[in-house]
Structures are given as structure tokens and as C-alpha cells.
Amino acid sequence: MTHKVLVLAGDGIGPEIVAEARKVLEALRRGFGLAVELEEGLVGGAAIDATGTPLPEATLRLAREADAVLLGAVGGPKWDDLPSERRPEKGLLGLRGGLGLFANLRPAVLYPELAAASTLRAEVVAGLDMLIVRELTGGIYFGEPRGIRTRPDGVREGVNTMVYSEPEIERIARVAFEAARRRGRRVCSVDKANVLEVSALWREVVTRVAADYPDVELAHMYVDNAAMQLVRAPRQFDVMVTGNLFGDILSDCAAMLTGSIGMLPSASLDAAGKGMYEPIHGSAPDIAGRGVANPLATILSVAMMLRHSLGEGELAGRVEAAVREVLAAGLRTPDIDGGEGTRRVGTKEMGDAVAAAL
Amino acid sequence: MTHKVLVLAGDGIGPEIVAEARKVLEALRRGFGLAVELEEGLVGGAAIDATGTPLPEATLRLAREADAVLLGAVGGPKWDDLPSERRPEKGLLGLRGGLGLFANLRPAVLYPELAAASTLRAEVVAGLDMLIVRELTGGIYFGEPRGIRTRPDGVREGVNTMVYSEPEIERIARVAFEAARRRGRRVCSVDKANVLEVSALWREVVTRVAADYPDVELAHMYVDNAAMQLVRAPRQFDVMVTGNLFGDILSDCAAMLTGSIGMLPSASLDAAGKGMYEPIHGSAPDIAGRGVANPLATILSVAMMLRHSLGEGELAGRVEAAVREVLAAGLRTPDIDGGEGTRRVGTKEMGDAVAAAL
Ligand SMILES: CC(C)[C@H](C(=O)O)[C@@H](O)C(=O)O
Ligand SMILES: CC(C)[C@H](C(=O)O)[C@@H](O)C(=O)O
Numbered sequence: 001m002t003h004k005v006l007v008l009a010g011d012g013i014g015p016e017i018v019a020e021a022r023k024v025l026e027a028l029r030r031g032f033g034l035a036v037e038l039e040e041g042l043v044g045g046a047a048i049d050a051t052g053t054p055l056p057e058a059t060l061r062l063a064r065e066a067d068a069v070l071l072g073a074v075g076g077p078k079w080d081d082l083p084s085e086r087r088p089e090k091g092l093l094g095l096r097g098g099l100g101l102f103a104n105l106r107p108a109v110l111y112p113e114l115a116a117a118s119t120l121r122a123e124v125v126a127g128l129d130m131l132i133v134r135e136l137t138g139g140i141y142f143g144e145p146r147g148i149r150t151r152p153d154g155v156r157e158g159v160n161t162m163v164y165s166e167p168e169i170e171r172i173a174r175v176a177f178e179a180a181r182r183r184g185r186r187v188c189s190v191d192k193a194n195v196l197e198v199s200a201l202w203r204e205v206v207t208r209v210a211a212d213y214p215d216v217e218l219a220h221m222y223v224d225n226a227a228m229q230l231v232r233a234p235r236q237f238d239v240m241v242t243g244n245l246f247g248d249i250l251s252d253c254a255a256m257l258t259g260s261i262g263m264l265p266s267a268s269l270d271a272a273g274k275g276m277y278e279p280i281h282g283s284a285p286d287i288a289g290r291g292v293a294n295p296l297a298t299i300l301s302v303a304m305m306l307r308h309s310l311g312e313g314e315l316a317g318r319v320e321a322a323v324r325e326v327l328a329a330g331l332r333t334p335d336i337d338g339g340e341g342t343r344r345v346g347t348k349e350m351g352d353a354v355a356a357a358l
Numbered sequence: 359m360t361h362k363v364l365v366l367a368g369d370g371i372g373p374e375i376v377a378e379a380r381k382v383l384e385a386l387r388r389g390f391g392l393a394v395e396l397e398e399g400l401v402g403g404a405a406i407d408a409t410g411t412p413l414p415e416a417t418l419r420l421a422r423e424a425d426a427v428l429l430g431a432v433g434g435p436k437w438d439d440l441p442s443e444r445r446p447e448k449g450l451l452g453l454r455g456g457l458g459l460f461a462n463l464r465p466a467v468l469y470p471e472l473a474a475a476s477t478l479r480a481e482v483v484a485g486l487d488m489l490i491v492r493e494l495t496g497g498i499y500f501g502e503p504r505g506i507r508t509r510p511d512g513v514r515e516g517v518n519t520m521v522y523s524e525p526e527i528e529r530i531a532r533v534a535f536e537a538a539r540r541r542g543r544r545v546c547s548v549d550k551a552n553v554l555e556v557s558a559l560w561r562e563v564v565t566r567v568a569a570d571y572p573d574v575e576l577a578h579m580y581v582d583n584a585a586m587q588l589v590r591a592p593r594q595f596d597v598m599v600t601g602n603l604f605g606d607i608l609s610d611c612a613a614m615l616t617g618s619i620g621m622l623p624s625a626s627l628d629a630a631g632k633g634m635y636e637p638i639h640g641s642a643p644d645i646a647g648r649g650v651a652n653p654l655a656t657i658l659s660v661a662m663m664l665r666h667s668l669g670e671g672e673l674a675g676r677v678e679a680a681v682r683e684v685l686a687a688g689l690r691t692p693d694i695d696g697g698e699g700t701r702r703v704g705t706k707e708m709g710d711a712v713a714a715a716l
Binding site for chain 1 (some may be wrong): 399433442445447451477478479482490498499501504505506511513514515516517518519520521522523524550551552553554555556557558559560582583585586588589590591603604608609610612613614615616619685
């Protein structure tokens with residue numbers, strides 16, 4: 001059976017890094033008989049420029065038909081002044097919502113070769129390996145009512161709604177507990193239950209689900225404390241599960257701790273394991289087109305795709321090993337510049353090296 | 359004219375640290391003729407235990423009559439299972455809302471003597487001195503509708519509302535720009551305008567207010583990026599202004615960067631400059647009653663109170679100098695343990711030393 005993968009290059013450095021990920025898929029096809037068929041589609045600013053909308057119908061249809069989606073990045077200053085309904089980000093949110101990709105897995109891993117790139121002291125982050133499970137199709141990102149309205153007294157106000165239902169909380173909690181079983185068997189659920197009712201329900205439901213996983217340890221933490229603990233002692237975490245907005249903030253913070261933000265992939269999964277895969281870094285318009293972007297996060301997103309959506313865990317392992325090999329050989333894009341014993345390379349050379357290592 | 363100060367010790371280490379702050383006020387009265395009259399009141403868990411409610415009417419009345427409020431901390435495991443309406447935190451939120459304390463000033467300062475306590479590399483945080491201006495009486499903390507409800511289809515859901523009106527945004531923006539004028543003349547406004555309409559309005563209004571402060575530089579940043587930038591390069595910030603929830607998360611993160619969380623005071627001000635002053639650390643139930651809590655954040659909160667609400671800027675400077683003096687002399691509570699050349703002291707000894715230095 002041939003796997004169908006939709007490739008959405010997007011904006012900024014998106015096309016450059018996705019091109020290297022394609023090389024890796026090509027190498028797997030030639031070298032290991034991976035049966036994969038690639039389609040292409042438009043999303044984000046690229047789609048706005050070509051069709052006037054950040055998520056053309058055709059893209060959503062192709063995404064529905066595919067087994068997995070590989071995304072570069074969306075957004076850039078060119079589209080920053082558009083009203084929010086027509087911005088590149090809406091393309092991303094439309095894909096998440098439209099495909100029901102409620103479970104966002106964001107590993108935050110410190111690569112020992114890149115330890116020097118972290119702004120944290122080595123002894124605080126050495127060996128960091130945590131997984132943030134972020135709810136991705138609910139919460140304040142999608143809640144209604146929303147908008148800017150004029151009150152009866154003539155004053156304008158902006159409104160968004162943070163809402164979670166029991167089934168939404170339950171299914172993301174299960175994803176976190178299942179993931180913890182394959183890792184360190186500890187889940188930390190993050191909320192703001194001392195202030196928000198939506199968080200009180202979150203805490204209640206996660207606690208109830210935990211009863212089905214007696215072999216996994218559950219802790220609860222307020223989001224402000226979680227932000228502190230990530231800086232104070234990040235290695236205390238195994239799996240962290242939280243809502244859409246808190247996950248957005250905390251996963252970026254956790255990623256930055258590792259100093260390896262150009263290295264970190266992510267997966268966004270639906271109930272059946274179909275997924276969208278993308279680097280956690282953004283479209284980096286400032287370096288777009290210069291051939292210096294780090295393609296490794298996108299290549300590692302391919303590895304996550306192989307494992308989670310294509311049932312090719314063995315090939316996923318090979319991709320990850322190939323990445324480790326090129327790092328060990330000293331190759332570094334400018335973002336992970338490593339000093340002595342390393343060699344600075346561009347986007348293409350890095351992608352070629354990984355493909356060659358396969 | 360005698361200043362009236364309401365002292366609310368609260369829970370956990372609250373009574374211990376507040377006792378040391380009182381010593382400092384006493385020293386100022388005796389040594390410098392500070393005309394101050396202290397009242398006491400109940401709030402938080404202590405109030406729940408004594409009266410059944412976290413914010414007794416009498417406390418709110420006393421707070422309204424006072425020129426300033428000095429608060430220890432509220433909350434603890436003892437009251438964690440109460441429904442949210444009756445938890446200690448409601449006492450704090452009731453004071454903020456009831457007194458109209460919309461402007462929360464949270465300095466994040468690295469004390470050179472404590473640089474070793476930061477988990478960040480010295481070169482990243484050395485000299486860090488930023489101010490977070492957090493909106494404190496609006497946003498999702500106070501927005502309606504809120505609660506846990508059962509939908510027509512029988513599914514339970516939790517709901518909170520993030521809402522900001524133009525005047526609310528405008529007044530907190532002005533506080534930030536005014537503060538920036540007394541500092542580095544740079545304001546970074548943090549929002550999530552690429553997803554939330556309430557943030558789009560926030561950005562629009564802050565941008566408009568900026569026109570009145572041509573001498574202050576304004577930048578905008580998304581909250582996820584702000585969490586990253588705090589870890590990556592915190593010294594890029596001078597004044598950061600943001601909403602209630604984002605401010606809760608980011609200010610705790612910023613405080614932790616300094617490694618001096620036991621040292622950081624905060625002020626919550628109304629439109630007339632009346633304020634409530636409290637350490638940013640919590641009630642620390644784990645060390646309560648053991649005489650080891652660091653009273654310096656509370657003592658520095660007294661300094662902020664002298665400056666912002668009592669018009670005693672000169673005495674504020676004296677308190678801050680006294681704190682620097684005891685640090686320079688090597689005194690350290692366990693949380694800021696400093697190795698060589700320092701001496702470990704308890705809560706009382708630290709408070710006595712500051713009072714003596716005055
Ligand atoms: C681009 C933006 C809409 C998005 C989000 O907030 O979810 C991004 O920050 C992310 O985390 O994937
Ligand atoms: C105790 C809690 C309600 C409070 C808040 O969330 O505002 C605290 O975290 C703070 O930052 O002062």
C-alpha cells in the first residue's frame with residue numbers, strides 16, 4: 001500500500017526546509033522501498049497570494065485524502081496587516097480544526113551535541129527529554145462567542161471564549177497517559193484551576209481519567225508555576241498535558257530551554273492517528289531564501305510522521321539515527337553554531353548529508 | 359498626616375514574613391519619624407477559618423479606608439478542595455477587583471549577589487532589570503460568562519471569557535508608557551493578536567496610546583514568542599505590558615530567571631495611586647512555620663509602598679539600601695544560599711539585620 005503524503009511548504013523558510021525533507025523521503029524510497037506518493041498544496045501566505053484565501057478548499061480536500069500532511073511554516077510580515085480572518089495563521093488553524101487534529105505532541109529534547117546553545121546552565125538541562133501534549137482544536141483558539149463588538153454604552157470590547165467540554169478533555173488526557181506509558185510514566189497536567197472554571201473541569205476530568213492508568217503518576221500544576229518550574233528544573237517533567245493556549249506558551253518556552261529550537265519536530269494527530277507534521281519553529285522571514293535555515297526539525301518531523309501515521313517505526317529510527325550521525329560529524333547550520341570541531345553548513349548541505357547518511 | 363496601612367498576613371509563611379516587614383516600618387517610625395498607623399485584617403485561608411469567607415466585609419472596608427495594603431500571601435493545601443468561589447485566592451481577587459487595583463507592577467531584577475542562584479548562564483542574565491506591567495482587574499480572570507454548565511446534549515463544559523474594553527486597555531497602556539519614561543523608554547506589548555480578537559483590539563489600542571509617547575519605543579510580541587525570548591535573551595526587555603493571564607504566566611517566568619524569587623516585590627495600584635503591596639512568591643506551605651522563609655521580598659514591597667502610595671521616596675531608597683547592605687554582608691536565607699563568604703540566617707535574623715541597617 002502506498003502512503004499518500006500532502007506536502008505544504010508554506011511561507012518564509014518553509015519551501016527551503018521542506019525541500020530537504022523531501023530528499024530524505026526520496027532516500028527512503030530508493031534505499032528502503034518506502035512506498036510513498038507526494039502531493040503538493042498551498043497554505044498560508046502562499047495560498048493568499050495565489051488564491052486570496054489562506055486555506056483553499058482544494059488544500060483541505062487533499063489533506064483529508066492524504067494519510068499524513070507535512071507542513072513547513074506559515075506567516076510573515078507581508079500578511080501581518082490583513083484582518084485576522086484572512087491571515088496565514090487561519091490556514092494552519094483551519095487545517096487543525098478541519099482535520100480534527102486535537103492532539104499536538106511537542107517533544108522538548110536537548111541534543112547533547114547542542115548543549116552549549118542552551119541559555120540555561122548545563123547541569124540544569126543536561127539530558128532534558130520531555131513531551132508536551134497540547135490540546136489543539138479547542139479552548140480559546142476556537143471558542144465562541146468571539147470578536148470585537150460595541151457595547152450598548154458605545155465602548156468597544158474584544159472577546160474570546162475559553163471553553164472545554166468533558167469529552168474534549170478526556171480524549172487529550174488519554175493521549176497523554178498513553179504517551180507516558182511509553183516513556184517515564186508520569187503526567188503533569190497544567191491548568192489555572194485556582195481562578196478559571198474551565199480549568200477546574202479540566203482538573204476534575206484528568207483526575208478521573210487517571211484512574212484508568214494506575215501505573216502512571218499524575219500531578220497537577222498551575223500554569224504560572226509551570227512556567228517557573230520549566231526554568232527552575234525542567235527535568236522534573238516527563239509528559240506535560242495542557243490546553244491549547246497554555247500549551248502554545250509553555251511548549252515554546254520548553255523548546256527554547258533546549259537551545260535546539262531548529263531541531264524540534266511536532267505532530268498533530270486526529271483520533272485515528274492521521275496527522276500533520278511540522279517543525280515547531282516558525283517561518284523565519286528574516287532568513288528566508290538565504291539557504292541558511294536548519295532543515296533538521298522538518299526532517300525529524302518526517303521521522304514522527306513515519307512512526308505515528310505511516311506505521312514505519314523502523315524507518316523513523318533510521319532517520320533519527322542519520323540526524324544524530326550528521327550532528328556527531330560536526331555539521332551545523334548557523335542557528336546551532338557549535339564552535340570547535342564543528343563545520344558550518346547551509347540548508348542544502350545539511351539535507352544532503354542526512355540523505356547520504358541513510 | 360499619618361499614613362494608614364492595612365496589614366494582611368494571610369496564610370503559610372505570610373505571618374512570618376509580614377512580621378519582619380513590620381519591624382522595618384517600626385524602624386522607620388523610630389529612626390526617621392515615619393507617621394504610620396497599622397491595622398490588621400484577615401484574608402485568604404486565615405479568613406476562611408475564622409469567618410467562613412476568604413474576604414470578610416470588614417477586611418474590604420478597612421482596605422478601602424487605608425492608604426495602602428501590605429499583604430503576605432494566601433492559599434495552601436488545607437483549602438485546595440473548596441469550590442472555587444470559597445477558596446483563599448478569591449480573597450486576593452476580591453481585593454484586586456474591589457479596590458480597582460488594575461495596574462500590577464512586577465519588577466524582575468537580578469541581584470548581582472545572587473547571580474549564582476539563577477539557572478540561566480551568567481552572561482544571559484547579568485544585569486537583568488525589567489518591569490512587567492500586568493493588567494489586574496480584567497481579562498479572563500473577571501470576564502463573564504463563566505462557570506461549568508451542562509449543554510442541551512447533556513455534555514458538561516467549562517467556560518471562561520477573556521474580555522478587554524478600550525478604556526481598560528488604554529489605562530494600563532498609559533501606566534506602562536509612564537513607567538518606561540522613568541526607565542529605558544521602551545515598551546514591549548505582549549498579546550496573541552494572530553489568533554485572538556481580544557488581542558487584536560489590545561494591539562490596536564496600545565498602538566494608538568503610543569502616539570502620545572513619541573519618546574518611548576513600542577514593540578509588539580506574541581505571547582508564545584515572549585515566553586521564548588524571556589529564556590533566550592531577557593535583557594532585551596525594559597517594560598513589558600500585557601493582560602492579566604499572560605502577565606501571570608510571564609511575570610513568574612521572568613521572576614524565576616533572576617533566581618531571586620524570594621527577593622521580588624510587587625505593587626498593585628488603582629487610578630489614584632493607592633495600592634496593595636506583596637511579595638511575588640506564594641504562601642510556601644511546605645516551609646511555613648519553620649522560620650526559614652525569606653522576608654526580603656516583603657520588605658522590598660514596603661519600599662514600593664513607601665514610594666508609590668505614601669509619597670516617601672526617600673525612605674523607600676533607604677529600605678532598598680539596607681537590603682543591599684545585608685546582602686553585601688553575606689546574609690542569606692536558604693532559598694538564596696550563596697556558598698562562600700555568605701552566612702545562612704533565618705527569617706527573623708534577616709528582618710532584624712535590615713531593621714538594624716536602617
Ligand atoms: C501560528 C500560530 C497560530 C500557532 C499557534 O498559536 O498555535 C503557533 O504559534 C504554534 O504554536 O503552532
Ligand atoms: C494566587 C493567584 C490567584 C494569583 C494570580 O493568578 O493572579 C497569583 O498567581 C499571582 O500572580 O498573584
